[in-house]
Amino acid sequence: MPSQLMKGNEALMKGAILAGCRAFYGYPITPANEIAETAALYLPQLGGVFLQAESEVAAINMCYGAAAAGARVMTASSGPGISLMQEGVSYLAGAELPCVIADLMRGGPGLGNIHPEQSDYFQVVKGGGHGCYRNLVLAPASVQEMAELTMLAFDLAEEYRNPVFVLADGCVGQMMEPVEFPEVMKVTGAPEWAVTGTAATRHNLIHSIHLEPADLERHIRHLETKYKRAGREILRFEEWRTEDAEVVLVGYGIVSRVLKAAVERLRRRGIAAGLLRPITLFPFPSAALRRLSARAKLFVTVEMSTGQMVEDVRLALEGRAPVEFYGRVGGIIPAAEEVSDFVVRLLTLPQVEEERAWMAMF
Amino acid sequence: MDGYVLAQHRAHSFYPVFDRKPDAQHQTHYCPGCGHGILHKLIARAIDELGIQDRTIFVSPVGCAVFGYYYFDVGNIQAAHGRAAAVATAVKRTRPQSIVISYQGDGDLAAIGSAEILHAANRGEPITVFFVNNAIYGMTGGQVAPTTPVGAKSTTTPFGRSVENEGYPLRVCELLAALEAPIYLERVALGNNKQITAAARAVKKALEIQVKGLGFSLVEILSPCPTVWKMTPVEAQRHVRDELAAIFPAGVYRDRSKDAVPWNAPARPPGDVRGMLGIAPSNGKKPAPPGTFVDQRIKIAGFGGQGVLLLGEILAEAGMRAGLEVSWLPSYGPEMRSGASNCSVRLSTAPLDSPVVSSPNVLMALNEPSLRKFLPDVEPGGAVFYNRTALPEDCRRQDVHFILRPFTELADELGDARAGNMVLLGAFLQMSRALPLEAVGAALAHMIPSERLRALDLEALERGRQLVKEILP
Amino acid sequence: MALHGNLIVSIEECKGCGLCVEACPPKVLHLTQQLNHCGYHTVEYTGQGCTGCGICFYVCPEPGALAVYRLAA
Numbered sequence: 001m002p003s004q005l006m007k008g009n010e011a012l013m014k015g016a017i018l019a020g021c022r023a024f025y026g027y028p029i030t031p032a033n034e035i036a037e038t039a040a041l042y043l044p045q046l047g048g049v050f051l052q053a054e055s056e057v058a059a060i061n062m063c064y065g066a067a068a069a070g071a072r073v074m075t076a077s078s079g080p081g082i083s084l085m086q087e088g089v090s091y092l093a094g095a096e097l098p099c100v101i102a103d104l105m106r107g108g109p110g111l112g113n114i115h116p117e118q119s120d121y122f123q124v125v126k127g128g129g130h131g132c133y134r135n136l137v138l139a140p141a142s143v144q145e146m147a148e149l150t151m152l153a154f155d156l157a158e159e160y161r162n163p164v165f166v167l168a169d170g171c172v173g174q175m176m177e178p179v180e181f182p183e184v185m186k187v188t189g190a191p192e193w194a195v196t197g198t199a200a201t202r203h204n205l206i207h208s209i210h211l212e213p214a215d216l217e218r219h220i221r222h223l224e225t226k227y228k229r230a231g232r233e234i235l236r237f238e239e240w241r242t243e244d245a246e247v248v249l250v251g252y253g254i255v256s257r258v259l260k261a262a263v264e265r266l267r268r269r270g271i272a273a274g275l276l277r278p279i280t281l282f283p284f285p286s287a288a289l290r291r292l293s294a295r296a297k298l299f300v301t302v303e304m305s306t307g308q309m310v311e312d313v314r315l316a317l318e319g320r321a322p323v324e325f326y327g328r329v330g331g332i333i334p335a336a337e338e339v340s341d342f343v344v345r346l347l348t349l350p351q352v353e354e355e356r357a358w359m360a361m362f
Numbered sequence: 363m364d365g366y367v368l369a370q371h372r373a374h375s376f377y378p379v380f381d382r383k384p385d386a387q388h389q390t391h392y393c394p395g396c397g398h399g400i401l402h403k404l405i406a407r408a409i410d411e412l413g414i415q416d417r418t419i420f421v422s423p424v425g426c427a428v429f430g431y432y433y434f435d436v437g438n439i440q441a442a443h444g445r446a447a448a449v450a451t452a453v454k455r456t457r458p459q460s461i462v463i464s465y466q467g468d469g470d471l472a473a474i475g476s477a478e479i480l481h482a483a484n485r486g487e488p489i490t491v492f493f494v495n496n497a498i499y500g501m502t503g504g505q506v507a508p509t510t511p512v513g514a515k516s517t518t519t520p521f522g523r524s525v526e527n528e529g530y531p532l533r534v535c536e537l538l539a540a541l542e543a544p545i546y547l548e549r550v551a552l553g554n555n556k557q558i559t560a561a562a563r564a565v566k567k568a569l570e571i572q573v574k575g576l577g578f579s580l581v582e583i584l585s586p587c588p589t590v591w592k593m594t595p596v597e598a599q600r601h602v603r604d605e606l607a608a609i610f611p612a613g614v615y616r617d618r619s620k621d622a623v624p625w626n627a628p629a630r631p632p633g634d635v636r637g638m639l640g641i642a643p644s645n646g647k648k649p650a651p652p653g654t655f656v657d658q659r660i661k662i663a664g665f666g667g668q669g670v671l672l673l674g675e676i677l678a679e680a681g682m683r684a685g686l687e688v689s690w691l692p693s694y695g696p697e698m699r700s701g702a703s704n705c706s707v708r709l710s711t712a713p714l715d716s717p718v719v720s721s722p723n724v725l726m727a728l729n730e731p732s733l734r735k736f737l738p739d740v741e742p743g744g745a746v747f748y749n750r751t752a753l754p755e756d757c758r759r760q761d762v763h764f765i766l767r768p769f770t771e772l773a774d775e776l777g778d779a780r781a782g783n784m785v786l787l788g789a790f791l792q793m794s795r796a797l798p799l800e801a802v803g804a805a806l807a808h809m810i811p812s813e814r815l816r817a818l819d820l821e822a823l824e825r826g827r828q829l830v831k832e833i834l835p
Numbered sequence: 836m837a838l839h840g841n842l843i844v845s846i847e848e849c850k851g852c853g854l855c856v857e858a859c860p861p862k863v864l865h866l867t868q869q870l871n872h873c874g875y876h877t878v879e880y881t882g883q884g885c886t887g888c889g890i891c892f893y894v895c896p897e898p899g900a901l902a903v904y905r906l907a908a
Contacts, residue, residue, distance in 0.1 A: 386873065595853055
């Protein structure tokens with residue numbers, strides 16, 4: 001057997017373990033539970049730690065402690081839990097601690113529901129916690145990527161000393177697909193900056209407080225430099241049938257797969273459509289979008305939200321081409337046919353033609 | 363000073379100069395007469411005496427003691443407000459050989475961090491907590507704390523703490539003494555030299571308990587805050603002795619240090635991680651896909667307990683074994699525990715775009731609500747398997763093929779109504795020929811460990827195939 | 836009276852809180868009129884009567900403000 005059938009959530013945690021994760025602190029929430037349950041089953045058998053905390057606030061602060069002590073640590077949650085974890089995420093970023101956080105997005109606001117949405121984009125990609133920091137964010141679209149991108153997340157977290165989110169909609173976590181795990185087995189020791197309770201690390205200090213304005217500015221500039229470096233080094237995206245695309249659909253996670261089907265439908269109707277799928281949401285593939293705008297006359301962002309990532313698409317294109325938005329919420333996954341119908345409607349609407357004509361003047 | 367020996371001086375576990383402090387590096391940042399400094403000295407001395415400086419990790423709180431790392435020459439981690447006990451929990455679990463101190467004030471521990479301390483204590487985390495109770499928020503400038511005495515004025519109780527508005531002072535030692543796990547809980551005070559000497563003993567004992575690996579220990583220290591209390595240091599000390607001690611009686615609230623036995627985590631060899639995770643060794647070979655084009659977009663629906671999700675999994679597993687591209691997507695959550703249940707399965711010779719099946723070409727409806735819900739979505743020319751011999755009057759369509767058989771009842775005749783999904787699977791296999799029987803057999807062997815159940819499933823599968831042979835010989 | 840003990844005050848570390856003055860059993864400590872560089876009236880040992888008991892050290896909040904000596908046996 002080259003591969004085995006597995007749920008996305010299970011593949012995510014098994015990938016994490018293969019990447020050297022030996023500590024998980026979490027709190028139950030649907031649709032992320034299988035991740036904690038997989039961790040609870042295997043980590044103690046591997047000499048690792050699994051602990052169900054009293055809250056998400058405690059869980060993320062336990063991650064802070066474990067990371068400070070040099071553990072490869074992660075947690076997993078969904079929207080309401082991620083909201084509670086934002087305090088700890090800000091502290092992790094401020095103290096430059098590596099931690100992997102899986103967010104299996106569900107419907108909001110408030111209790112919302114447990115069906116898949118992509119409405120945590122703002123709180124994960126654009127911030128959420130206080131202060132000038134960024135999360136590195138990876139967005140898997142398949143069970144295979146749940147494993148692979150989580151493994152990558154651990155490496156990035158350690159290299160950048162920063163929280164890394166695996167941002168997936170609940171759908172990708174719950175679905176089963178064949179997955180094949182790479183052979184690599186990570187064996188990691190504690191990083192040299194960690195506080196491990198030894199003579200060698202006695203002078204190490206983990207903190208996020210910088211009383212003097214000049215000190216804090218220096219620290220924030222240092223963080224900023226890391227984020228810029230990430231923009232050069234870790235950017236990932238997938239282009240699909242964009243070589244001749246005049247209409248570019250933009251979507252991530254499960255939506256990007258629906259969009260591939262939509263591209264096929266549009267092409268059958270004679271519309272040269274393509275797909276750009278951001279795999280890293282921060283850093284965001286802005287340059288790729290700008291490059292595509294040389295040919296594309298229309299960009300259509302599709303999300304399971306009322307429009308969050310679309311703001312980054314608009315910022316990237318800086319008015320070079322019209323950006324339209326199509327979204328479904330509440331747990332409804334848009335169907336390929338409704339997306340293709342939407343695009344066809346857009347292309348026949350006079351105002352879009354006018355807008356395109358107006359833009360062509362520049 | 364010939365003939366004299368140094369009897370009491372700066373503990374070794376303090377930095378000789380407080381380099382991390384921005385200015386005035388020779389003295390602490392605490393106000394004159396502050397209890398924090400006194401307690402710091404007791405802790406540093408105990409660390410010296412126990413010989414644990416290299417192993418010690420000091421978790422500092424938010425509050426006046428946020429800068430503990432200025433002073434203690436040990437490993438230092440600064441935590442978010444109230445979370446020191448959670449941070450310390452994970453530090454200790456990551457480094458069991460280290461000595462972890464969680465140092466917290468009353469706002470930090472008894473208000474915002476009340477959940478974290480309660481649960482750390484209840485889990486019996488083998489850490490040492492020093493809880494400084496000065497009955498006020500010091501660093502933020504004198505707001506009411508959970509431990510502020512009734513009637514006491516603060517910047518946020520300008521007319522005095524009232525029972526009606528703020529409740530009664532929270533007694534942490536008494537609260538934690540209701541838990542089973544803590545090994546040692548004691549409240550001490552810094553009201554005079556005698557009390558300070560008792561506090562020194564408690565501090566050392568709490569750390570010794572951790573050195574021996576016995577479990578959770580906490581010392582609550584009633585401590586003066588002359589600045590916010592607006593008293594001289596000497597008056598503040600008297601206030602601790604006379605006023606605070608009356609509300610928070612000093613004493614040992616729990617001491618099981620004599621009976622407790624050290625707990626040592628058994629060392630577990632990592633062994634074969636991939637094997638433990640059930641990861642199949644890769645041989646890099648994928649079965650060849652069938653020669654004929656396959657594009658099955660299957661929606662399976664019924665109520666919980668009909669084996670809806672399992673049927674989908676078996677289809678996906680068999681498809682994968684037959685070299686097809688597959689995906690399985692369930693409805694999930696409360697739905698899967700009661701009431702309706704459905705899943706989408708795709709089997710394809712071409713790479714799969716989306717696992718979402720919005721217009722199925724196969725619908726397997728195991729009950730009437732499922733039929734009503736999904737029949738309109740079925741693509742013209744699609745196949746609909748329905749668990750009855752007749753359709754409801756208002757559920758007819760001319761453009762799809764119906765296979766109407768009581769799969770569940772037929773399974774019941776075989777001995778187990780739960781195998782209805784397998785009867786349906788047999789009918790589907792016979793009709794669509796999308797999957798070779800061997801692949802389905804292999805999937806069942808992989809997924810159904812019980813031989814008895816597997817035999818029943820195979821029988822049910824065969825029954826389903828016969829059904830279709832009767833229609834389409 | 837024999838000098839059993841002796842006390843060295845680190846003037847720049849003393850914050851003049853007076854807890855040692857209050858606690859000293861033989862009452863041989865007092866606050867001076869001089870101010871140190873931080874502006875505190877610092878403690879001073881009269882030079883007579885220290886028993887080397889160390890109580891002043893225990894009640895002092897500063898890690899290194901006081902050093903107590905005892906006459907070697």
